[in-house]
Amino acid sequence: MTSPEGPKRKKNRKRSKKRTPLIGTCTSSNPGEIIGEPPQRPTLVSSEVEALQVESPKSAELGNCLRQSKVTSPRKGPSQKPLCNTGSQKTEPLLSGLHVTQPKHTEIASGDPSKTALKVASSNGPVSTLFTLNVEQTQQRASKIKSSKTANTESMKITQSKIRTSESETQPQVLLEGKTKLKQVNKKSPQKTSSSSELNVAQGCKLPFIPVSELLVADTHSSSIPAVNVENTHSKPNVKEKNTSSVTEETHMPNLPPMQFELNTVIMSEAKNKLDHLCNLLDSIVIEHSGKEGYSTNTVIPVLVDQTAKGTSEVAVIPSKFESLPGTVSECQGEKTKEDIEHERKARKEAKAMKKKGGDKSKSENDKQENFNCIKVEKKKAVQQGKPLVVSAVTEEKLPRGKQEPSGSSVPSQGTSQESTTAKSKADLKRERREKQEAQRQAKMIAKAKEVEKQTKGQEQVHLSNDKAKPAPKKKKSAGEGAKRSRDRRIPLLGHLPLHFSQLPIYPVNCDDIHPAVRTLGLKMRDRIVDGSTARVVSTLAALKRFINDYRTPESCDLSRDLAEKLLPNVAFLNACRPHAIAMDNAIRFLKHKVNSIEASMPEAQAKDELRTAIDDYLQENINLASSTIASHAASLIDDGDVILTFGYSAVLIEVVEAVCKGGSNISVVVVDSPHPSSGVSMVKKLSSMSVTTYYRLITDVTHIMHKVTKVVVEAEAVMMNGAIQGICGTAGLALAAATHDTPFIVLCHTYKFCNNDLTDSLVINELGDADSIVSCPSREYFGLLDNWRETQNLNVVSLVYDVTPACLVTALVTEQSVLPTSAVPVIIRRNYADILGQD
Amino acid sequence: MSPAIAAMKALMESLRQDDSTTLQEFIEKMKDAREALSDTDVSVVSVSSGCELFMRFITLKHLELEQAADFASCREILLRRGEDFIKSMEENRKKILRSSNTLIKDGMTILTHSRSRNVLAVMTEAAKQGRQFDVFVTESQPDCSGCRMADELKAAGIPCIVILDSAVGYVMERVTAVMLGAEGVCENGGILNKIGSCTVATLAHLKNKPVYVMVESYKFIRTIPLNNSSLPKKYLHRASVLKSDRDLKSAHPLVDYTPPQNLTLLYTDLGVLPTSAVTEHLIKLYT
Numbered sequence A: 001m002t003s004p005e006g007p008k009r010k011k012n013r014k015r016s017k018k019r020t021p022l023i024g025t026c027t028s029s030n031p032g033e034i035i036g037e038p039p040q041r042p043t044l045v046s047s048e049v050e051a052l053q054v055e056s057p058k059s060a061e062l063g064n065c066l067r068q069s070k071v072t073s074p075r076k077g078p079s080q081k082p083l084c085n086t087g088s089q090k091t092e093p094l095l096s097g098l099h100v101t102q103p104k105h106t107e108i109a110s111g112d113p114s115k116t117a118l119k120v121a122s123s124n125g126p127v128s129t130l131f132t133l134n135v136e137q138t139q140q141r142a143s144k145i146k147s148s149k150t151a152n153t154e155s156m157k158i159t160q161s162k163i164r165t166s167e168s169e170t171q172p173q174v175l176l177e178g179k180t181k182l183k184q185v186n187k188k189s190p191q192k193t194s195s196s197s198e199l200n201v202a203q204g205c206k207l208p209f210i211p212v213s214e215l216l217v218a219d220t221h222s223s224s225i226p227a228v229n230v231e232n233t234h235s236k237p238n239v240k241e242k243n244t245s246s247v248t249e250e251t252h253m254p255n256l257p258p259m260q261f262e263l264n265t266v267i268m269s270e271a272k273n274k275l276d277h278l279c280n281l282l283d284s285i286v287i288e289h290s291g292k293e294g295y296s297t298n299t300v301i302p303v304l305v306d307q308t309a310k311g312t313s314e315v316a317v318i319p320s321k322f323e324s325l326p327g328t329v330s331e332c333q334g335e336k337t338k339e340d341i342e343h344e345r346k347a348r349k350e351a352k353a354m355k356k357k358g359g360d361k362s363k364s365e366n367d368k369q370e371n372f373n374c375i376k377v378e379k380k381k382a383v384q385q386g387k388p389l390v391v392s393a394v395t396e397e398k399l400p401r402g403k404q405e406p407s408g409s410s411v412p413s414q415g416t417s418q419e420s421t422t423a424k425s426k427a428d429l430k431r432e433r434r435e436k437q438e439a440q441r442q443a444k445m446i447a448k449a450k451e452v453e454k455q456t457k458g459q460e461q462v463h464l465s466n467d468k469a470k471p472a473p474k475k476k477k478s479a480g481e482g483a484k485r486s487r488d489r490r491i492p493l494l495g496h497l498p499l500h501f502s503q504l505p506i507y508p509v510n511c512d513d514i515h516p517a518v519r520t521l522g523l524k525m526r527d528r529i530v531d532g533s534t535a536r537v538v539s540t541l542a543a544l545k546r547f548i549n550d551y552r553t554p555e556s557c558d559l560s561r562d563l564a565e566k567l568l569p570n571v572a573f574l575n576a577c578r579p580h581a582i583a584m585d586n587a588i589r590f591l592k593h594k595v596n597s598i599e600a601s602m603p604e605a606q607a608k609d610e611l612r613t614a615i616d617d618y619l620q621e622n623i624n625l626a627s628s629t630i631a632s633h634a635a636s637l638i639d640d641g642d643v644i645l646t647f648g649y650s651a652v653l654i655e656v657v658e659a660v661c662k663g664g665s666n667i668s669v670v671v672v673d674s675p676h677p678s679s680g681v682s683m684v685k686k687l688s689s690m691s692v693t694t695y696y697r698l699i700t701d702v703t704h705i706m707h708k709v710t711k712v713v714v715e716a717e718a719v720m721m722n723g724a725i726q727g728i729c730g731t732a733g734l735a736l737a738a739a740t741h742d743t744p745f746i747v748l749c750h751t752y753k754f755c756n757n758d759l760t761d762s763l764v765i766n767e768l769g770d771a772d773s774i775v776s777c778p779s780r781e782y783f784g785l786l787d788n789w790r791e792t793q794n795l796n797v798v799s800l801v802y803d804v805t806p807a808c809l810v811t812a813l814v815t816e817q818s819v820l821p822t823s824a825v826p827v828i829i830r831r832n833y834a835d836i837l838g839q840d
Numbered sequence B: 001m002s003p004a005i006a007a008m009k010a011l012m013e014s015l016r017q018d019d020s021t022t023l024q025e026f027i028e029k030m031k032d033a034r035e036a037l038s039d040t041d042v043s044v045v046s047v048s049s050g051c052e053l054f055m056r057f058i059t060l061k062h063l064e065l066e067q068a069a070d071f072a073s074c075r076e077i078l079l080r081r082g083e084d085f086i087k088s089m090e091e092n093r094k095k096i097l098r099s100s101n102t103l104i105k106d107g108m109t110i111l112t113h114s115r116s117r118n119v120l121a122v123m124t125e126a127a128k129q130g131r132q133f134d135v136f137v138t139e140s141q142p143d144c145s146g147c148r149m150a151d152e153l154k155a156a157g158i159p160c161i162v163i164l165d166s167a168v169g170y171v172m173e174r175v176t177a178v179m180l181g182a183e184g185v186c187e188n189g190g191i192l193n194k195i196g197s198c199t200v201a202t203l204a205h206l207k208n209k210p211v212y213v214m215v216e217s218y219k220f221i222r223t224i225p226l227n228n229s230s231l232p233k234k235y236l237h238r239a240s241v242l243k244s245d246r247d248l249k250s251a252h253p254l255v256d257y258t259p260p261q262n263l264t265l266l267y268t269d270l271g272v273l274p275t276s277a278v279t280e281h282l283i284k285l286y287t
Helices: A002-019 A029-036 A043-058 A063-084 A091-101 A103-122 A127-158 A160-185 A190-209 A216-223 A225-241 A244-251 A257-273 A275-298 A303-314 A318-324 A326-338 A340-357 A363-385 A387-407 A414-423 A426-451 A457-469 A472-486 A516-526 A533-549 A559-577 A582-596 A604-637 A651-662 A680-689 A699-706 A731-740 A771-775 A822-832 B003-016 B023-038 B044-058 B062-067 B071-099 B117-128 B145-155 B165-174 B197-206 B239-243 B275-286
Strands: A643-647 A668-673 A693-698 A711-715 A725-728 A745-748 A802-805 A812-814 B108-112 B133-138 B160-163 B177-180 B191-194 B211-214 B255-258 B265-268 B271-273
Touching: A516 A533, A516 A559, A533 A559, A533 A582, A533 A604, A559 A582, A559 A604, A582 A604, A604 A651, A604 A745, A604 A812, A643 A699, A643 A731, A651 A680, A651 A711, A651 A745, A668 A680, A668 A699, A680 A693, A693 A699, A699 A731, A711 A731, A725 A731, A731 A745, A731 A802, A812 A822, A822 B275, B003 B023, B003 B044, B003 B071, B023 B044, B023 B071, B044 B071, B044 B275, B071 B117, B071 B265, B108 B117, B108 B165, B117 B133, B117 B145, B117 B177, B117 B211, B133 B145, B133 B165, B145 B160, B160 B165, B165 B197, B177 B197, B191 B197, B197 B211, B197 B255, B265 B275, B271 B275
Parallel strands: A643 A668, A643 A711, A668 A693, A711 A745, A745 A812, B108 B133, B108 B177, B133 B160, B177 B211, B211 B265
Antiparallel strands: A725 A802, B191 B255, B265 B271
C-alpha cells in the first residue's frame, strides 16, 4: 500500500510545480500539503487516487461514464470513513490528513458526502420524500460535477500538464457522485446514473466554448477546503441536537460576507416578486438588519485571518493548511464579488422553483433544490457566458460552509437560513427567527468587544459589492458603515483633509439648528447628486434663502446678530456633508456680510426682503449674467476651424460652444474625461445634440490628440490669488500637456470664484474623493484585487478631487469682466471684494 | 513724433474744429475720426490704443461734463483735458529715460531690433552720459528700419553694427542685453512689435539674456493674444493691404506678438514694470 503512495505524492508535487506559473496561488497549498501530511495516511485514499490517476491521462469526454463507475467502488471506503466517525473527534486528524495530502480531492469528497449522509440519516420524513430527495440529489450531483468539470476541463486547453491536475480534481467529485448514488440511490433506477453520466458527456462537448481565462476556478476549489473541513467537524454535534433544518442552516453558513449579503439581497428580490412570500420578505429584512450587524461585529472579512484564528482552536491540523493557502483564499474572494450578479439571478430562479415545489419538503431537500437550480441556470448560461457561472456555483456551495467557523454554531447565517425558511411553515419560521435573533444578539455582544481592534476594510468591500448588486435601499447604510471604517485610515501627507463620507454630525430630525432645505441639500451634496461648484453655490444660496424665509427673529434679539448666529450651524452642516467649495465659501461670506450689514432698526420683513433680493441679485449677476458674458468673451477667442479640447462637464463651456456656433464658426470639440467620475459623458451628450463634432476620450490618452488640438478650454473651480487655478483633478496634467504642445490653455471662471488665498500645490486645500471608486476596475482580470486595500499596511489609495494648475501654464483667464491674464487676479479680488475681504 | 501722439493731436484738432451741439454727438464724431485715423498706413496698434486712451481721458468723469451749462463750456473742459493729456504723453519719454538711466552700463553689448524712438533716446542719453557700449542693430526687413536706426545711433556717436535679421542667433551669445520698443503692450505683458521681435526675444530667452522693453503706457492695449496666429488682421497688415483684395496669406505681416515669458522688464512712464503688472495698470486706466 505504501509503495503507490510515494510516486503518487511525487506526482502531486510535480503537478503543483507545473501549475505555479499559471496559478500562483495554487502552489501555496502544496507546501502545507506536504508538511502537514501525517505519516500514516489513509491508505484507501491513496489507492483511490492512484486509480484516478491511472485514468486521468486517458480521460476524455467519453471516458467519463466508465471512470465514474470505476472510481466509485474504491472511493466508497474512505468517503464513508468520516461519515462513520461523525460523532467522534478522532476523525479529525484523519480528515485533516486527508485534506492535507490532497486538498482538492477531499474538498468535495469529505464535505458533500458527509452532509448528504447526515441529512439522510437525520431526516425523519416519510420514505417517499426521502426518495425524491435522492433523485434530486443525484441530478444535482451530476450537474454539479459537470460544472466543476467544465471548470477543470477548461484548464485542459491550456497545457497538457494542466490537464492532469484538473482531471484529478474532477475525479473526487465523480467519486462522490458515484458514492452518493451508491449510498442513497442504489435502490433507484439505473437510468439516473446513466443520465448523470450523459450529462458529463454532454458537458465534455461544451468544453471548447469555455473561455480560458477562468483558471481561477481551480483556486476556488482549493480555497474552500478548510471551510469544508471545519464544517464537517462542526455539523456533527449539531446533528444530534437539532433537526435537519438546523443542520442545513449551519452547514450553509456563508463563508464570506459578500456571499452572505448577496443571499440576503437575493431573497429580498425574490420575495418582492411573490406577494405570498410577504412574510419572507419581512423576515429577510429583519434578518438582513441583524445580519449586517452580525458580521460587522464579527469582522469576518479578512476571511483568511479569521478562519485561521478560529480554526486553530477547533482543529489543530487545519491552521497549517490555512497558512499554506492565503493566495487562494483571497483570490476566491475576488472571484466571488465578480459573480454577485450571477448569484442573484440564480437565486431568483431558484426561488421560483422552490415556490413551485412548495414548502412541505424537508430542509435538506430545499438546500439541494437550491443547488440544483443554481446549476441549472449555470448549464444554460455556461455556453454563452463561460466559466464565471460555474465558478459561482461551486463557490456558492462551498463558501457558506466556511462561515460556520468564525461565527460558531451560535450565529446562523441569514442567507441560507432564509432559504430554508422559505420552505418552512410560519410557526417554524417564527421559532427559527427567534433562535436566530437570540444567537445574533449574542454574537453581536461578543463581536462588539472585538470591533474596536478589528475594523475591517473587507466589510467596506462587501458593501461596495453589495451596492453594485442592489443599488437603492442599502446604499446609504453601506456608505455610512464604510465611512466608519475608512475614517481610521488616514493617508500620510493628507491627514488634514476631511475624509470622504466622513461621519455626519447627528442632529435630531426636527431640530431647529438645521433647516430642512439645508439638510436635504447637504445629503445631496454628500451623495454627489449636486455636484460642481456652480451648482453647489446656486443650491446653497437657494437653501439659505429658504432658511431666511422661514426665519423668525426672537423677541429679544436683533435680526442681523441672531440670523448670523443661526446661519452658522447650517453652514457647518453643509461643510460636514461635503467640504465647501471655494466658490461656496465666497457666496456664504457674501451672505454673511449682507446679514451683518443689516441695521438693527430695520424691520424684519424688510430685512428679509433685502437679503432675498441680495441673494437673487448675487445669483443673477455672478452666475447667470456672468456665464453669458464669459461665453461671449470666450467665443471671441475661438476662431473658425478650431479644435477645442475640454475636460469633464462644464455648463459655461457649452454656452461658449453655442455662442461660437451662433457666430457661424465651425469647430470641433474633444471632451477628455476622467474615469472617476465621468462627468464628460453628459457634456458629450449635450454637445452632440448641438450637432458639434465631438470626440470623447479619457484623460489618459490626451497626449495622442493634443497635437491636433488648437485650444484647450477648461472651467476652473476656483482661482487663487497667485493666479493658480484650482480645477477638477486632471486639469493640471492637461495644462502641462497643453504647454508641452504650446497650445493655448484658456480657463473660464466666474470672478466670484476668485479666492483670497495663495496655493502652490494641491495638498493644502483639497478634498478627498472616494478612493474605492479608483480600485474598483471594470477589467475582469484585475477585478477586486485592491478591494481590501485598507488592510494593506503600506498601501495608500488616494483620490483627490481638485488639483492646482500653476499660473504660468494658463494662457488666458476668461472672466465676465474681460479676458485677463492670471496676473490680474489679485487686482480683481482687491476691487471686487474690498468690502468683504478681511471679514469672514 | 510717434504716430500715436500725432493721432492724438489730430483728434485734438478735430475737437477744436468740432461744431457738434451735444456731448453724445461729439463722441460719435470723435469715433468716426478715430476710425479714419486707424485706417491710415501707420502702426494701428499704438494709434488705436492712444486714441482710445485719449478719449477716455477727456470724457472721464461724465458728471463734471454733464454739470456744465451748455456744450460750449463742456467743450472747454474737453479741450483743456486734451491739452493736458497730450502734454503729459509727450513727457512720457522723459520719464522712461529717468527710469532707465542706469540700465546701460559700460562695456555692454546691446542688441536691438528695428527702430524705436524710445530705445534710441535711452541709448543717446547713455552715450551723453559717457557710457561706452556697443550696439547690434538688425537690418529689420522689409522696411530696413534698422539701417535708419544705425544711422541715427552713429550720429549720436554710438558704435553700432547692422546685422542680418537671420544673424540674430549668431550674435546672441555675444550680447549682454536686448532692448526693444513696442507698438503695443498686451494685457498679459506681452508686446506687439515690428516683425522679428519675437525671434529676437525668444532667442534671448533661450540664451538667458535679459530683454528690456521701452514703451509708453498709452500703448497698453486690452487684449490677450493667445498666440501669433490669433492676432487680429488689422494689427498685422496695413490698412491699404487689407483694403486691396490681396491674398493675406502671402502678405508679410508687419508685427508679431512676443509672449511675456520672453520679456524681462518693461521700462515705462509708470516706472519699471514686470510684465505681470501691466494688467493692473490697464484695469486702473480703463475702469
